[in-house]
Amino acid sequence: MDWNFSDDALDMLRFVREMITLRRRHPSLRRRRFLTGVAEHGQTHPDVAWHGERLGAPAWGDPGARLVALTLAGHAPGEPCCTSSST
Numbered sequence: 280m281d282w283n284f285s286d287d288a289l290d291m292l293r294f295v296r297e298m299i300t301l302r303r304r305h306p307s308l309r310r311r312r313f314l315t316g317v318a319e320h321g322q323t324h325p326d327v328a329w330h331g332e333r334l335g336a337p338a339w340g341d342p343g344a345r346l347v348a349l350t351l352a353g354h355a356p357g358e359p360c361c362t363s364s365s366t
Contacts, residue, residue, distance in 0.1 A: 307351045318352075326352050 284292065302308045314327040329337040330348040338344035 307353060314351075322352055324352050 310326075316325045316327055316329070318325050328335060328350045330350070331338040331344060332346055337347055
């Protein structure tokens, strides 16, 4: 087996390693439940919000759409959170 990687393969390996590190560092990226799009447990924002070219407007039915994005609510202490606080 040839273990000599091309520059492109090394770039991809670095990228994948960094994505694994990012996922391990942020509990919001390791959810154990299916995302529902519903605000739960006193949060003011849903657990996930889907977007397309415009915020809140994913083009699910457009076969020509080339973009999908999402916003995840904070999931663990210390992470950015979407809960409201009363003062």
